Amino acid sequence: MRSAVSQPSAPTIVKCPTCKTDVEWNEKSTYRPFCSKRCQLIDLGEWAEEEKAIPGAPDLSDSDGWSEDMNY
Structure with missing residues (x-):
């Protein structure tokens, strides 16, 4: 039986929320x-x-008429 060799996964790429440039999601x-x-x-x-x-x-x-000090 052959053992499965793990293939390196493709890097996760996300868009920068500000400028939309591709960013690789990793520790670096x-x-x-x-x-x-x-x-x-x-x-x-x-x-x-x-x-x-x-x-x-x-x-x-308080402007809405709500207060923490209200006693019921």
Whole structure:
């Protein structure tokens, strides 16, 4: 019976979220999924400026009439 020899798998390639350049997903890709520090910082800035957001439940704040101090 012959033993199976594992073939090296093809590298995983992803698109940089900022500039859409192909990026190899491995330990050597320091900024993955980004292609560079520049693209990483551009993305961070977009989140900081609230240009990007994860959809969620509406914010419950005191202006909505909700308070943690309410006694029922």
